[in-house]
Amino acid sequence: MAFAPPDILYLLHQIVFGALAAAGFGVLFNFGLRSLLWCAAAGALALGVRTLGQDVHWSLEAASFVAAVVTSCVSTMLRRPLGPRGNAVALAGCIPMVPGAFFGQALLGMLAVTTPHPENAALILTSTEYFLRVFFTLAAIGAGLAIPAHLFRNPDF
Amino acid sequence: MTALRMARILTECGARVKVVHEGASLVVRGLGVEPVGIRTGYASQEITVRSGDNTITRMMSMGPHGVNHRLDHAMRALAVQVSQGGMSAEAVEHEIDRLVKETPRHPLWLVALAVGLACAAFGRLLGIDWLAFGPVFVGGGLGQAARMLLLRRGVNSYVVATVIGFVASALAGFGSHFLDSGTVNLSMMAAILLLVPGVPITNAQTDIMDGYPSMGSARAVSVMMVMIFATTGVLIAEWFLGMH
Structure with missing residues (x-):
């Protein structure tokens, strides 16, 4: 397979909006102002890695898993400045990867299937595909965050 | 009840069950008793502690679940402080009240x-x-x-x-x-x-x-x-x- 260089503008776009989404949700989760910067950095890292993974034709699930692993590992390595916040910052960084829109579309699709005259069988297939993607992507993010946290235990409480 | 309150607030702040149990255990030990068991459910929590031959079990219902990072970490820091000894149950309760009231939230x-x-x-x-x-x-x-x-x-x-x-x-x-x-x-x-x-x-x-x-x-x-x-x-x- 020929290697194609990543589209830098698209990569930057994903990094910037990943950082914004993570920091925005960090405010909702009541992170302090300094921690919000770490949330933004974690979001940028997670989305950057996921985008690069998808660029080399990994599935969304695989790319999300690797992005979560990398984010969790980096937050563990930055134990000194982050302290016990490391896991929470890594989690906030991975929030922009949660496939909430797929989840909603899957549920809407399932509702459409239950109407008296569903449009076609493709609807069932699409909804099922969305559900499976949601399930496996969430599992990938959760496992990606948890595995490094368990392997490199943070002694801070 | 002080340890149970710590556990309840940690859960309501979005902490994992393992963190909640660690926090409650730190408080229990810091107050000079031994934890026997803690159960965390979605709507309630129970704790059993032992001092010598005496054991006591208490239960507390849970409030709405949310995510509050700053309060979560303030509670964890308090649990560590209590575990080092020297604080009475009343002093810990007072500190919990203060943290719940004074930990800042974004407008x-x-x-x-x-x-x-x-x-x-x-x-x-x-x-x-x-x-x-x-x-x-x-x-x-x-x-x-x-x-x-x-x-x-x-x-x-x-x-x-x-x-x-x-x-x-x-x-x-x-x-x-x-x-x-x-x-x-x-x-x-x-x-x-x-x-x-x-x-x-x-x-x-x-x-x-x-x-x-x-x-x-x-x-x-x-x-x-x-x-x-x-x-x-x-x-x-x-x-x-x-x-x-």
Whole structure:
């Protein structure tokens, strides 16, 4: 397979909006102002890695898993400045990867299937595909965050 | 009861069950007794402690589950401080009261602004066009403000999910349609992403991995319920905007 260089503008776009989404949700989760910067950095890292993974034709699930692993590992390595916040910052960084829109579309699709005259069988297939993607992507993010946290235990409480 | 209160606040702040149990155990030991067992459920918690030949079991009901990072970490720091000894139960209770009262929270306007921006940024990641960016920002921001006001009034959180799902997606959908965006459906979905319980989703998995499947399952079911209620709001908004 020929290697194609990543589209830098698209990569930057994903990094910037990943950082914004993570920091925005960090405010909702009541992170302090300094921690919000770490949330933004974690979001940028997670989305950057996921985008690069998808660029080399990994599935969304695989790319999300690797992005979560990398984010969790980096937050563990930055134990000194982050302290016990490391896991929470890594989690906030991975929030922009949660496939909430797929989840909603899957549920809407399932509702459409239950109407008296569903449009076609493709609807069932699409909804099922969305559900499976949601399930496996969430599992990938959760496992990606948890595995490094368990392997490199943070002694801070 | 002091350790149980610590456990309750940690759970309400969105901590994993393992962290909750560690926090409660630190407080129990710091107060000079030994923990025998702690059970954390979605709606209540129990703790049994021992001092010499005496054991005592206490139970406490849980408040609404949320995410509050600063209070969570203030409580953890207090648990570590208590574990070092020298604090009475009354002093710990007093400190818990102080932390609950004084730990800062971002003002409503800032949270609404940040969540609106987060939804719009999330939308860009999903592929909404620039015309839909503003409507998603407005829908998400106003949706978050309304959500906080409704929750403060004690409205059921699932009902809130439907109401906010409707308000946020209708605003985003109407605005995107008005501005001639090519991604009206996606913008409606992006505006309700503030309702997606991202922290409970990952906590559900981690709790199961840590050996607490009942709490993990309860969290997963509550996530599913929130999504069903939020999607119902989107469906009503689609009917309202004549998209069916």
